[in-house]
Amino acid sequence: MTARTLYALTLASALLGAVLQPAQAQPKPATLVAAGSEIAFTTKQMGVPVEGKFGKFTAQIALDPKKPETGTVAFSIDTDSARFGSAELDAEVPKATWLNVPRFPQASFNSSAVKGLGGGKFEVTGKLTIKGATKDLTVPVQVTQAGAASAQVSTASGSFVIKRLDFKVGDGDWADTSMLANDIQVRFKLQLTGLAPL
Amino acid sequence: MLNTANNRPSNSRYSLPAIALHWVLALAIIGALGLGAYMTGLPFSPARLKLYNWHKWLGVCILAFSALRLLWRLTHRPPADVAMPAWQARAAHATHVAFYALFFAVPLVGWAYSSAAGFPIVLFGLWPLPDFVLPDRELAEAIKPLHGALAWSLAALVVLHVLAALKHHFIDKDGLLNRMRPGR
Numbered sequence: 001m002t003a004r005t006l007y008a009l010t011l012a013s014a015l016l017g018a019v020l021q022p023a024q025a026q027p028k029p030a031t032l033v034a035a036g037s038e039i040a041f042t043t044k045q046m047g048v049p050v051e052g053k054f055g056k057f058t059a060q061i062a063l064d065p066k067k068p069e070t071g072t073v074a075f076s077i078d079t080d081s082a083r084f085g086s087a088e089l090d091a092e093v094p095k096a097t098w099l100n101v102p103r104f105p106q107a108s109f110n111s112s113a114v115k116g117l118g119g120g121k122f123e124v125t126g127k128l129t130i131k132g133a134t135k136d137l138t139v140p141v142q143v144t145q146a147g148a149a150s151a152q153v154s155t156a157s158g159s160f161v162i163k164r165l166d167f168k169v170g171d172g173d174w175a176d177t178s179m180l181a182n183d184i185q186v187r188f189k190l191q192l193t194g195l196a197p198l
Numbered sequence: 199m200l201n202t203a204n205n206r207p208s209n210s211r212y213s214l215p216a217i218a219l220h221w222v223l224a225l226a227i228i229g230a231l232g233l234g235a236y237m238t239g240l241p242f243s244p245a246r247l248k249l250y251n252w253h254k255w256l257g258v259c260i261l262a263f264s265a266l267r268l269l270w271r272l273t274h275r276p277p278a279d280v281a282m283p284a285w286q287a288r289a290a291h292a293t294h295v296a297f298y299a300l301f302f303a304v305p306l307v308g309w310a311y312s313s314a315a316g317f318p319i320v321l322f323g324l325w326p327l328p329d330f331v332l333p334d335r336e337l338a339e340a341i342k343p344l345h346g347a348l349a350w351s352l353a354a355l356v357v358l359h360v361l362a363a364l365k366h367h368f369i370d371k372d373g374l375l376n377r378m379r380p381g382r
Contacts, residue, residue, distance in 0.1 A: 179247055
């Protein structure tokens with residue numbers, strides 16, 4: 001075999017290999033089980049804890065735990081669904097000073113990168129948009145799985161802190177952080193089916 | 199028990215601790231009543247939030263001072279009554295007993311209301327106090343008017359008490375106010 005033939009054969013195999021290699025598989029999207037999921041938050045007014053929950057949200061999570069860098073995480077929250085322990089707060093928070101629900105019916109998160117840290121731990125980086133303002137956010141997520149392979153349920157949970165003034169939530173007089181803290185602790189627990197095994 | 203603060207016959211003035219607690223409580227109670235009446239009329243705002251919290255902190259202080267006042271009263275005999283018709287003496291004693299009851303009932307019911315409404319009390323914004331009822335919207339609705347009614351009763355008694363004391367001192371001229379004034 002001449003050197004030229006060998007060269008041609010090598011090139012051909014390489015090209016063939018490249019064409020025949022399966023396309024980078026997009027992870028299958030998982031399904032959110034709303035009944036087993038929760039997005040809650042807590043802050044403090046003059047030292048007194050105030051807790052709330054979002055009752056309505058959707059999540060689009062496409063993640064292959066074995067190849068997390070190919071994954072995407074997005075969720076969308078109905079700002080209308082914020083509920084507190086008090087009827088007065090429920091009525092107050094949709095107003096323009098707070099979430100301004102009529103103008104911003106949704107708060108959302110869209111990931112730009114997912115990193116696997118091993119042991120079911122992931123780090124999701126992306127952009128959080130509330131009331132028209134967008135901020136970068138990195139969220140540590142712990143995924144656990146239970147149940148037989150055919151009926152496997154995954155739970156993705158974690159928490160992070162956002163500063164409400166970054167999003168002008170609690171504007172005007174309420175921007176005074178000695179009255180209402182700037183830090184809001186958000187914690188989430190998302191129950192998913194259809195996520196590939198860890 | 200002898201009034202050990204001085205060696206004069208007991209028909210003189212109250213002991214210094216009793217006097218001090220009386221006036222501190224008087225200021226705190228009138229302050230809390232005033233705040234309570236004013237703050238509930240405010241719209242939802244940081245100002246209202248601040249007053250509500252100050253009102254609660256004052257209420258907790260009133261509870262603490264009242265406990266001290268009661269303890270002192272139970273262990274130290276007050277001066278004997280000045281001369282007055284028997285019905286007035288009975289009315290005075292009844293008012294004072296009602297006062298002690300309300301000094302505890304009003305802030306305790308208020309505290310329970312705050313807990314039931316889901317707002318634990320954090321004293322001075324620093325020290326979380328226990329909730330002795332769990333958050334419960336229905337319970338909060340039930341308790342709220344009770345706190346108000348008891349507070350208004352206390353306010354009415356305060357007015358009666360002040361007017362009666364002034365009547366004794368300036369109309370009967372029996373020197374009653376001197377008993378609650380620190381001095382020789």
